Amino acid sequence: MHTVRLLLATTRYDETVIEKRFHAISHIHNVIVKHAQKRLKRLSYDAEYQSLKAEYKKLLKKDTLSIEEKTRRKLISRQMAEIIRTHSLSEYAFQSYIKVCGKQFRKCLSSQQIQKEATRVWKGVEAVLYGNGKELHFKKYRDFHTICGKTNTNGAKFQKESCSIQWLGLNIKCKLPKDQDYLLEALDSEISYCEMARKMFPNGWHYYVVVYLKGDAPHKIKAVGRDDVAGIDIGTSTVACVSSRSVTLQELAPKCREYNQKIERLLRRMDRSKRILNPNKYRADGTIEPANHEKWKFSKAYRKNQNRLKSLYRQKAAYVKQSHEETINRLLHESVCFIVEDMSFTGLQREKKTTERRDQVSEIRQKDGSAKKIHKYKRRKRFGKSITDRAPASFVTILEQKAKLYGGNVSKVSTKEYKASQYDHAKDQYIKTDLSVREKIIAGHKVQRDLYSAFLLRNSNQKLNKPDQKKCIYEFDRFVKLQDQLIEKMKENNISMKQCFGF
Known part of the structure; x- marks a missing residue:
């Protein structure tokens, strides 16, 4: 898969509408994060899950495992996954939960764009459950840079013939570069989905469409x-x-x-x-x-x-x-x-976990004017x-x-x-x-x-x-x-x- 990013020739009205949609996606994201935080907290109070997790960690620390221990570890993993599902912690559970909240924004965002945002939050939950993530965080409005879809038939749709984007009532043309040979060659593939993006410049936000296409990119x-x-x-x-x-x-x-x-x-x-x-x-x-x-x-x-x-x-x-x-x-x-x-x-x-002193002796002046020789600490950075x-x-x-x-x-x-x-x-x-x-x-x-x-x-x-x-x-x-x-x-x-x- 390869991508093509094109600058949008937006009017002031287009920019106002797009900004409202970014406000909507930020609200939806944080609603899902709040819901996920509650579910993770309930999971942390589950005594059975915590005991299984502790046993699983002990088995992971061992260098070599017997056949019985390997079988036990697989069984614990399945049991933990089942408990996680019972707490409504899954990608599809998040998508189902946000469906009701997303209805009030149906004029701004498509159903697939809302589902994609639920998927993004789920990736953060996966990092907390299975990776090195510690906790989920809310995001500020200014930190939202993309609104992503799943297909080119729902939400933002890119038209190859007119080189424009259609997005729930908006019809915005793209600014094309002077050298269009590579662009035309890159666009000569089946479109998978589109992503609306914005980037900050000194004079404000500039808006783009990122087109995801199947196959490899042309060779430069x-x-x-x-x-x-x-x-x-x-x-x-x-x-x-x-x-x-x-x-x-x-x-x-x-x-x-x-x-x-x-x-x-x-x-x-x-x-x-x-x-x-x-x-x-x-x-x-x-x-x-x-x-x-x-x-x-x-x-x-x-x-x-x-x-x-x-x-x-x-x-x-x-x-x-x-x-x-x-x-x-x-x-x-x-x-x-x-x-x-x-x-x-x-x-x-x-940083280094241990704090060590230098071998070299350093001389420092004290307030009374006397000199004192010490071994300074090494930098941990x-x-x-x-x-x-x-x-x-x-x-x-x-x-x-x-x-x-x-x-x-x-x-x-x-x-x-x-x-x-x-x-x-x-x-x-x-x-x-x-x-x-x-x-x-x-x-x-x-x-x-x-x-x-x-x-x-x-x-x-x-x-x-x-x-x-x-x-x-x-x-x-x-x-x-x-x-x-x-x-x-x-x-x-x-x-x-x-x-x-x-x-």
Whole structure:
């Protein structure tokens, strides 16, 4: 399946009606969330369910299970699922519940659009019941960006002939791009369903229709590398790729800092405005006074800045996605088959659980002027901000989609088993090095750490559990030559990132 997004040529009347419909979908969503919260709370009071859940967790923690224990675990799972159904916790139960509430909005929203919103809430409930979700949350009106359907015959209907959208009394034409060749080719497929979307700009909401079509998207890249396998070492801020003909080392989304600076300036401006208009809501030390329950006051300028802030976040997300796609398109010219490490970026975002002191002694001055030597605490923070800015997991997802589209694939290896950052093919042993060390000496040659990891991934054995030493020895001289040429070129062009590249 592929999608085509088109900007709608809306009038002021169209925008007013669409906004009412977004208000309606936000109300329906939160009604279902409230209902789901009640059902989950009742489930938490069910003694039988809680005892079964505790027993199921104990069985999950065991490394090996006997045949009786496996049978018992399956039985417990079925019993828990039956109890969940008796508490009306299912996708179809939510759709049935919201049917009555949805009748008052039948002029705004179709039955399938209301059902789709119930399905979205159910996905959140599934995360609470079976995943790592903790609780359901209500959503603000400004956080609703899409109204989705199920088919192209109910609710929003896209007309190919007139390139317009018909949606319960609204007939809105789409603005077409100058280059329509790709668009026409992409639309030459059967339509599955349509989704109405809105995006915030400094001058307000802009409205789009997203058409979901069956089949693969047309190919934009005409020539791709098919006879080679490339290794990719993806980090929190950088990506390194090694193929037989070229090597690549670059920063992910390098301009995201510019967006961060704009966002920080705007947030400070908004905070000053809020403090000026609400002096009673703050204590003398600047923290919020929880005892004050007066309504917050916001100026017109603050409301405009809210739109600007949301627009900046949208621009930043769009830039990161575009930057990833441009990088991946360049990599596809070299190969469509890639080997990457299966990284857990959510784990890297979390803080360390333990607090440790530094080995280095620090000297601090006390109030009386005397000096005191202490071991400061190590920072518990890790890579949360970097991962939020660079979105490396999104890079891997887009790489998988595009490689599959062009007939390739992305093979993932276990990080703990493969240990590409520790292996030395010349000595055929694993040598653990500190993360701050960005260069290594391998067989008398200085190699960049990320590029060497990508080189090892490319020269993996058939089981994808260890680098193939013979392949590495055979390919190493060519890799070193390509690496030295790349680093020399990057230094000439003043492309530097000391903490990640090492230069």
